Amino acid sequence: MAAPKTRDRVVDAALWAFGTRGYDGTSLDDVAGEVGITKQAVLYHFPTKEELLRSSIEVAAEEVGAALAQALRSVPPGFGRVEAIVKATFSLAARRPEVLGLVRSVTRQGGAPAGELAGRLSALLDDAVAFMAAEMEAGRFRSLEPRMVVLAIYSSVIGVATEPEVMRVLGVEPDLRSLVQARRQMIEFLRAALCP
Amino acid sequence: MAAPKTRDRVVDAALWAFGTRGYDGTSLDDVAGEVGITKQAVLYHFPTKEELLRSSIEVAAEEVGAALAQALRSVPPGFGRVEAIVKATFSLAARRPEVLGLVRSVTRQGGAPAGELAGRLSALLDDAVAFMAAEMEAGRFRSLEPRMVVLAIYSSVIGVATEPEVMRVLGVEPDLRSLVQARRQMIEFLRAALCP
DNA sequence: CGATCTCCTTACCATCTGGTAAGTATTCCC
DNA sequence: GGGAATACTTACCAGATGGTAAGGAGATCG
Numbered sequence: 001m002a003a004p005k006t007r008d009r010v011v012d013a014a015l016w017a018f019g020t021r022g023y024d025g026t027s028l029d030d031v032a033g034e035v036g037i038t039k040q041a042v043l044y045h046f047p048t049k050e051e052l053l054r055s056s057i058e059v060a061a062e063e064v065g066a067a068l069a070q071a072l073r074s075v076p077p078g079f080g081r082v083e084a085i086v087k088a089t090f091s092l093a094a095r096r097p098e099v100l101g102l103v104r105s106v107t108r109q110g111g112a113p114a115g116e117l118a119g120r121l122s123a124l125l126d127d128a129v130a131f132m133a134a135e136m137e138a139g140r141f142r143s144l145e146p147r148m149v150v151l152a153i154y155s156s157v158i159g160v161a162t163e164p165e166v167m168r169v170l171g172v173e174p175d176l177r178s179l180v181q182a183r184r185q186m187i188e189f190l191r192a193a194l195c196p
Numbered sequence: 197m198a199a200p201k202t203r204d205r206v207v208d209a210a211l212w213a214f215g216t217r218g219y220d221g222t223s224l225d226d227v228a229g230e231v232g233i234t235k236q237a238v239l240y241h242f243p244t245k246e247e248l249l250r251s252s253i254e255v256a257a258e259e260v261g262a263a264l265a266q267a268l269r270s271v272p273p274g275f276g277r278v279e280a281i282v283k284a285t286f287s288l289a290a291r292r293p294e295v296l297g298l299v300r301s302v303t304r305q306g307g308a309p310a311g312e313l314a315g316r317l318s319a320l321l322d323d324a325v326a327f328m329a330a331e332m333e334a335g336r337f338r339s340l341e342p343r344m345v346v347l348a349i350y351s352s353v354i355g356v357a358t359e360p361e362v363m364r365v366l367g368v369e370p371d372l373r374s375l376v377q378a379r380r381q382m383i384e385f386l387r388a389a390l391c392p
Numbered sequence: 393c394g395a396t397c398t399c400c401t402t403a404c405c406a407t408c409t410g411g412t413a414a415g416t417a418t419t420c421c422c
Numbered sequence: 423g424g425g426a427a428t429a430c431t432t433a434c435c436a437g438a439t440g441g442t443a444a445g446g447a448g449a450t451c452g
Contacts, residue, residue, distance in 0.1 A: 006399080022305070024220035027439060039440085041400055049440065101304075107361045108300065109218070118365040125365055142388055147366045148381035154362065155355020156348045163351060165303045169314040169321055170343045185344035192338055193389035202429075224410065235410085237430055245410065 007045045009035050015056040019098030022105050023053055023113075053106075053113055060102045061120035067092045068124060078140055079195055081131065083187050086157055090183040093161035094176070100162050125150060141194045153190060160186055203241045205231050211252040215294030218301050219249055219309075249302075249309055256298045257316035263288045264320060274336055275391055277327065279383050282353055286379040289357035290372065296358050321346060337390045349386060356382055 004012075013034035017026040028049055032039040046052040071088030075081050093100050106117050132146035160167075160182055164174035172178045200208075209230040213222040224245055228235040242248040267284030271277050289296050302313050328342035356363075356378055360370035368374045 022218060022220055024218055025305075028441090029439080037399095038401065040402085040442090043441065044399065047441095104304065107359060108297075109221075110361055114361045118361060122365050125362075129366065144384055144388070145377070145381045147368060148356075148378055149385060151356055151359070151362060151366055151368075151378070152352045152382060152385050155359060156352035159351020159355050160344075160347055163303060163347070165306055165310045165314060166321075166347060166350060169318050170325065170347060172343060172347075181341070182344055182347070185341045186348060188340055189345065189348050189389055192340070193385055223408075225408080233429095234431065236412090236432085239411065240429065243411090 006035065006037065006041070010037075010042055010045055010052070011055050011059055014052050015059055015102060016098045018053060018056050019060070019100075019102035019105070023109070028052075050113070054116055056102060057106060057113060057117045058120065060099045061117060063096065063099050064092070064103065064121065065124060077131070077135065077138075079191055082153070082190055082194065085128075085153075086183060086187050086190065089157050090161055090179060090186075094179055097162070100158060104158060104162055125154075135194075139196075142196050149194070156189075157186060202231065202233065202237070206233075206238055206241055206248070207251050207255055210248050211255055211298060212294045214249060214252050215256070215296075215298035215301070219305065224248075246309070250312055252298060253302060253309060253313045254316065256295045257313060259292065259295050260288065260299065260317065261320060273327070273331065273334075275387060278349070278386055278390065281324075281349075282379060282383050282386065285353050286357055286375060286382075290375055293358065296354060300354060300358055321350075331390075335392075338392050345390070352385075353382060 010031060014026070014031045017030055017034065021030075028039045028042050031052070032042045035042075042052070046055060067088050068085060071084040072081060075084045089100070103117065103121075106113050128150045129146045132141065132149050135141040136143050136146065167174050167178070167182070172182070206227060210222070210227045213226055213230065217226075224235045224238050227248070228238045231238075238248065242251060263284045264281060267280040268277060271280045285296070299313065299317075302309050324346045325342045328337065328345050331337040332339045332342065363370050363374070363378070368378070
């Protein structure tokens with residue numbers, strides 16, 4: 001395996017930092033230090049900090065898209081698809097927490113970066129809405145507003161997968177076992193909500 | 197009505213700024229400017245920026261607690277309580293978006309401030325868990341893990357109520373009518389999930 | 393060999409950051 | 423009236439921040 005290019009290592013470090021400590025909480029020096037180069041080297045690859053954020057968002061969006069696409073491969077329509085999505089999301093949250101962390105903080109913050117991310121994920125969400133509508137049409141899912149259902153599932157899964165602090169308050173240590181349990185419970189919850 | 201004390205106006209401005217632009221994205225000069233005083237006057241009332249955050253969290257937690265307590269007054273046990281909670285949360289999100297925004301960003305960021313907030317809201321969450329358990333015991337709610345159900349409801353409601361960007365991607369403009377519709381759909385969704 | 397391009401460094405800078413120190417106007421208390 | 427407490431202000435500071443300018447090492451190319 002070839003040594004990763006500096007540019008990619010910079011984006012990776014930025015994705016991690018932005019996704020965990022937030023954009024404003026991360027300085028270019030932080031990112032550069034992580035990679036082992038100077039801040040000016042970072043600015044050589046990315047003219048501004050915001051450009052670096054855009055690249056991080058791009059990578060994060062790709063990763064989310066890839067994870068979900070792979071999860072859905074050879075899973076027939078029906079609730080199994082929802083299950084696959086939830087599992088893939090939890091797996092991503094455990095493997096690369098910074099990716100969903102970035103999604104959360106960027107969508108929250110709003111502005112141009114949020115629009116950027118939104119554009120890159122809109123196809124995914126559109127597919128999800130269409131899937132919901134089709135399942136409802138076929139009578140396999142309860143009839144609700146498809147867009148709202150997608151939004152509810154999105155926020156509950158993202159929330160549970162990225163809210164260790166709240167879990168801790170509820171007396172659940174965010175270790176691997178609890179995460180697996182949370183995942184199972186989330187699936188049961190959604191099954192109850194969706195399947196008549 | 198007496199003119200509000202400077203100190204309270206500072207906390208209010210800080211709550212708004214921290215809740216919308218985030219802690220790191222807000223400078224003491226921003227807060228001071230909003231109030232119309234100098235940064236040093238802010239530091240007179242609050243020795244450090246973090247202390248100001250703690251006070252903001254305190255006020256936010258009180259506001260959430262008050263909103264929920266008032267919503268539950270004279271609502272008998274059963275799904276009606278869930279409905280009342282969701283309505284109160286959406287109402288709070290529309291009236292004072294910065295309050296839930298602060299809750300979100302603080303719980304996300306972690307650290308001491310998150311612990312602070314967690315402590316102030318833990319009683320609320322404990323009550324919610326106990327309520328869920330009792331309802332399940334009585335057979336009015338589907339039997340699921342009560343803590344996970346609370347977490348799922350918490351994150352989906354908070355998510356929907358504070359994710360205008362995602363709503364926009366789904367083709368829903370975050371105006372008042374859509375918010376009311378989202379609230380209704382959220383209640384239907386939870387009813388389906390909880391009630392056998 | 394010399395030129396150019398890529399990728400990085402050192403040196404620098406204006407601005408902003410949270411925070412300190414000292415002074416001042418007003419009010420309260422005696 | 424004099425002293426002290428309250429609620430600010432102006433003046434200041436050290437360090438961090440995003441960003442610029444210029445230069446250098448090394449590979450590629452003619």
